[in-house]
Amino acid sequence: MNSLGETIRKLREDKELPLRTVAAFLDIDQAILSKIERGQRNANRKQVIKLAEFFKVKETDLLISWLSDKLVYEVADEDVALKTLQVAEEKVKYNKTKRK
Amino acid sequence: MNSLGETIRKLREDKELPLRTVAAFLDIDQAILSKIERGQRNANRKQVIKLAEFFKVKETDLLISWLSDKLVYEVADEDVALKTLQVAEEKVKYNKTKRK
DNA sequence: ATTTATTTTGAATGATTTTGTCAAAAGTAC
DNA sequence: GTACTTTTGACAAAATCATTCAAAATAAAT
Numbered sequence: 701m702n703s704l705g706e707t708i709r710k711l712r713e714d715k716e717l718p719l720r721t722v723a724a725f726l727d728i729d730q731a732i733l734s735k736i737e738r739g740q741r742n743a744n745r746k747q748v749i750k751l752a753e754f755f756k757v758k759e760t761d762l763l764i765s766w767l768s769d770k771l772v773y774e775v776a777d778e779d780v781a782l783k784t785l786q787v788a789e790e791k792v793k794y795n796k797t798k799r800k
Numbered sequence: 801m802n803s804l805g806e807t808i809r810k811l812r813e814d815k816e817l818p819l820r821t822v823a824a825f826l827d828i829d830q831a832i833l834s835k836i837e838r839g840q841r842n843a844n845r846k847q848v849i850k851l852a853e854f855f856k857v858k859e860t861d862l863l864i865s866w867l868s869d870k871l872v873y874e875v876a877d878e879d880v881a882l883k884t885l886q887v888a889e890e891k892v893k894y895n896k897t898k899r900k
Numbered sequence: 901a902t903t904t905a906t907t908t909t910g911a912a913t914g915a916t917t918t919t920g921t922c923a924a925a926a927g928t929a930c
Numbered sequence: 931g932t933a934c935t936t937t938t939g940a941c942a943a944a945a946t947c948a949t950t951c952a953a954a955a956t957a958a959a960t
Contacts, residue, residue, distance in 0.1 A: 701887075701890055701891060701894055703891075718934080718935060718936085719935070719936065720935080720936095728919090728920075729920065729921060729922080730935090730936080731920085731921080731922085731936090731937075731938080731939095732919075732920065732921090734935095734936060734937060734938090735937085735938095738937085740937095741918090741919085742918085742919095744918095744919085760880060763878075763880060764880050764883055764884050764887055765887070767874070767875060767878065767880070767884045767888075768884050768885075768887040768888040768891060769891075770874060771871055771874065771875070771884065771885065771888040772888050772891045772892055772895070774867075774870060774871065774874070775867060775871070775892070778863075778867065780860060780863060780864050780867070781892050782889065782892055782893070782896075783864055784864050784867045784868050784871065785868075785871065785885055785888055785889045785892060786889070787801075787864055787865070787868040788867075788868040788871040788872050788875075788885055789882065789885045789886070789889075790801055791801060791803075791868060791869075791872045792872055792875065792881050792882055792885060793882070794801055795872070795876075796882075818905080818906060818907085819906070819907065820905095820906080828949080829949065829950060829951080830906090830907080831907085831908075831909080831949085831950075831951080832948080832949065832950090834906095834907060834908060834909090835908085835909095838908085840908095840909095841947090841948075841949095842947090842948090844948090
């Protein structure tokens, strides 16, 4: 249930790699990676995919972690956060059946 | 389970009001309202609140509808959409307990 | 069917947000 | 202390988003 940032920081530290190394692989400045790891910046899809490749973890897992972070952020200061997520879920389910 | 746009279009048509009238109340161009009703543009919070006032419906209901639309949009083309929403839900729940 | 009212579209513009770079400051380990 | 890593914040470029406007399309009324 960790954020993407926490997840990749742990992966990186377990391998004892500096930000520099991972950032180079992603082709971004290490400052950005630092911010991503601490949840100060959002990664983009390409970066998430490359991170999965780099750390050899399931791409889908990382994508879900990343996307759900974005959703949580979007409803963060709403007291209707939970309700909103539940309604969104129903809408997605409904769209699924509807589409063809 | 309707989108915000569908909801307010119905409200407006039931009262047989032109876009112009509602748009004037919101202090926006009618073109924008037209787009909002058809889901081509996102409303902002202030507009949603004014819409609730105008149509005399529960502000919270409209806000949830609006916010959930945004979430659905964000995960729309993901095949992990549902999973993502569920994970987001867990994260929100977790944050709730954590935050004192 | 012509006129009138309403709605939709899209191009242009402006504002805001996002994304990134860089260099200096802060922190860690030796 | 020095060397290395991480964090910070100012700044610029790019991308996204909101808005306006006028014209085109649609619908309604007579």
